[in-house]
Amino acid sequence: MTAQSDLRVDNMTVRFGGLTAVDSVTLEAKAGVVTGLIGPNGAGKTTIFNACAGAVKASSGSTWLGEVRLDHHGVARRASLGLGRTFQRMELFNSMTVNENVALGPETMFSSRRPWGQLWCSRRDGADVAERSRVAMQLCGISGLATRTVGDMPTGQRRLVELARAIATPFKFLMLDEPSSGLDVVETEKFGDILQKFVSETGVGVLLVEHDIALVSSVCSHIYVLEFGNLISSGAAAETLASDAVRSAYLGTDSVYSEVEQSDRAEVGSHA
């Protein structure tokens, strides 16, 4: 089994011309737990994701995956070192079936291990890819859709395909960018359950950008809150979500939050 790693961002600043999108942000997401990164629209969450993944160049600061510094590597190299991600606007292989989509995740990763890896697939690699896809589809509950073409599927199922592909790939850490957007309440709950099961079974760490507070509060053990590119709060999920700074910056009025909190409590109570 691959040794899992923490993701660490040290003092990251990202500027687009004169605009500072992320200002000296430091955060650490541990292996084996889900860490939340929340904030209002435009707070800089996806920019941090993109900078960690190498899609955007950070003006200063550093990104570490375990003991490996990622700053001088491109997108593909960071991914092959073990940093996986999903996209806010889903990036799926629409002409392929669910099974092919999920399998192409680990297969792509394996192809990057050798110079001629794209031309040749060893029997062992093939078997490994098939097994990983099977397990990931089972975990996400999409085994029955294996032969469906992804381009024709509804958003909820497509989100699960994207998650299954990320899970099937031997990443050491996963960043999920608004994975519940477009999902209804039932689908979101199911998504949260799958995520928790995956993290507890594999020990892979997850950094989750999410607007759905119910999902964040149910799966995250630690939360970082961003506003205008600055980190304004962090800590254990329940305390952070309850803090005044977060309420005023992100959740709006007390009454709104109270409603969310009450409905969450009621839900927890009914499950109990």
Add this chain to the structure above:
Amino acid sequence: MSHLLIYIIPGISDGAVYAIAALGLVLTYKTSGVFNFAHGAVIGAAAYLFYQFRDRQHMPWPVAAVLTLICVGIIGGLLLERLAYYLADAPTVMRVVATVGLLVGIDTLFTAIYGAQTLQFAPYLPQGGPEIAGVQVSAADFIITALALAGTAGLYLFFRRAKLGVAMQAVVDDPSLLSLQGTSPIAVRRLAWTLGASFAAISGMLFAPEIGIDVNDMTILAIAAFSAAAIGLFKSLPLTFLGAMVIGVGTSLLGDALQNVRNITIESIPPNLPFLLLFAVMLFVPRGKLVEQGIGRVRGFKPLRRYGPRIMLPIVALALAVGILIPNLVGAAYLNQYTTGLAYAVIFGSLALLLWTSGQISLCQLAFAAVGASTFAHALSSGMPWLVALLFAGLITVPLGVLVAIPAFRLSGIYLAIATFAFGIMLERLFYTTFLMFGSSDALELPRPRIFGLNLTSDKAYYYTVLVVVVLCCAVIVLVGRSRLGRLLRGLGDSPAALEAHGGNTKVTRLFVFCISAFLAGIGGALIVGVTQSASGTSGGTFDFTGSLFLLAVLAFCGRRPILSPFIAAFVYQVTKIYPFFRDPNVVKWEGVVFGALAIGVAIVPAITVPIRGRASLRRSQQAMTGIGLLPMPEFSA
């Protein structure tokens, strides 16, 4: 200095015409995200109409010019706006297909009406003028340069200051948002396209007296405009103007500097400077500087239905049986056309591998084929066995595939199409006539095969030889499709970002696909020249750069299947010519118009089924916004 001025002044005038053409191109691309490969055809259409009104209808030139502006600038611009509208959400490949189809269609239309010969066009602007440092400068030069300067400055200020100018830049990204702000995206797009087409029309009318009126020359003029636009990174109007001046003056000065050189490649550099610059810009400009306009809105292709072996195997067996029986089914006189068709199927297959499997665009497939053909002829004449020579012809095109893959590392979509277009023309103009390819005599003889003691020189034997090679090439395409590389290529076509996010090195994937495609095209080229037993790179001949555009247009309406579609395309492109109907001079004359129309149709049909966002939609949006209090209620007069 006066010696240099003799070259600089006409260079400035030429550069001004390039600038006017390039401004129209940049304007429409910035506002629609559709790069108009048919810009040259629009320029040509204006020149032909101007000729029609002035020389054939004997109208005064100002009247002819106004009528041309109305026909091409306004009516043509409005038609182009509709086309761009339907292409707004289309994949980049289909945008290229549609505009290439338009180019093929318009060029064929005017060639059919006015003939292929260059029409001479007498100057109409005043020619007299003052002397500057001993050099006579005509009033025409002053007028053209002033027009270009005024156009650049006017458009620059319009984009920066006017509300409509700002709206023009926004419309490409989100027309819905623009409509919510109370500005009609349709009106904005119409203005942009009529302005763009008018600039193209003016450049066509200005250039007509300089070079005469010829479809190919107007296309070349447009490529000079592409080059100027590339120097302006397809967005900066002042830099585009500067780029046009560099091309105009540079061409003129280089012509002077190299006039005593007797090397065929070097002496052909000055007239080909625009293509060299275009390819160089595409090769060296950083990736982040070339952002494709309007790409965020594109929809993907509808997934193809797949068929299992139970359906495919009988079809393949039937196709093979037909292939084997063809020499017995068709007359001997027509067999060579079928053989050529088979060879073209390989070239179409190489293009389909790029286009439909991996989402890469190539407008230089016939340049690869030309390299394969000429290498094959040289290899055979040096005594190489036929099979080895064929393999060698394919392999020698692989480094060219690598060269084209270099821009593909950094560029995609429309910019890759432009880079490959420039590469194809560059290769044809600089190298076809060198000893490395077809030579100055432009004709290489080559024998048909004798393999393992078998004499395969008859038409029938050569047909079967080609059939075997084509089946092997199809096997290569199928094997690639079923291999890990094939899956990665499909992934690249669907989502390069997802592939990279899973550790995939997309540069290597692109490199492989271009190498395989170039190899196959090289083999196809070698097989084609084996039919006639002579190879030539004549302009307008088998390997002319316009042929690559035809291939794309034809393949586009023959489906997206990796094997079936190339065979259908080859049949349509080559084999139909043996039938009396398709040999009719009128059909030959007009077939390009039909190819072009079909290519446009294939590109826009998916959009026509999508609800159209028009005035009614705009009104509904505004009513909705008013209803929830985001827009003020309209005032009613008593």
